[in-house]
């Protein structure tokens with residue numbers, strides 16, 4: 001770690017970015033409580049900070065508060081942040097990925113959550129082979145079958161996993177979903193429960209090249225319910241960094 005970074009972090013901790021540390025503590029205690037309600041250990045949950053649209057200094061503040069895994073939605077923004085932020089940050093791609101952009105993130109992204117078609121998986125296979133790496137991925141499932149969202153249907157999930165498991169430069173690590181936006185997170189419980197059940201049945205099949213370890217579900221509005229239903233990774237943006245401004 002260089003000196004500039006220490007300065008940024010110390011300023012962030014005591015100064016105008018201290019709300020980030022407070023937010024993280026609050027999210028962590030809610031994760032803890034949801035784990036207690038469902039007799040789980042909080043150690044089994046990864047808190048991924050969704051940093052899209054947020055500046056580097058905020059990411060450094062979250063890192064100095066103890067977070068290590070960050071998620072981005074847009075390839076260009078992800079690449080810029082990877083280049084300019086400390087190398088001990090673990091980056092995940094969580095947004096819809098176009099096939100022509102795959103080449104920019106292979107080898108730099110620990111986990112791609114948003115594999116939503118076999119053609120995208122084939123492109124990842126091709127670029128990973130070229131780079132000589134094996135890329136960890138999740139398959140995105142559109143559990144609620146929303147028109148506006150990407151992903152395989154629940155019905156197609158098993159076939160998709162089987163098909164993708166044939167690709168030797170990809171490891172399927174689990175499943176991801178984004179539940180509908182709602183004021184009442186209880187409304188999403190059935191979607192989380194359905195994905196968990198799918199996740200368990202795929203895991204029981206013990207397919208080669210497939211390890212169902214990561215169940216990525218739950219965002220700011222619904223991560224507590226998602227944890228109660230078996231999530232192992234929650235993706236929290238607003239709850240850590242505040243509202244996003246896209247302008």
Ligand SMILES: *Cc1c(COP(=O)(O)O)cnc(C)c1O
Pocket residue numbers: 050052073094095178219220221235236237238239
């Ligand atoms: C933006 C985003 C999030 C974070 O949403 P918040 O409601 O701000 O927590 C999580 N997952 C995906 C896929 C996203 O695009």
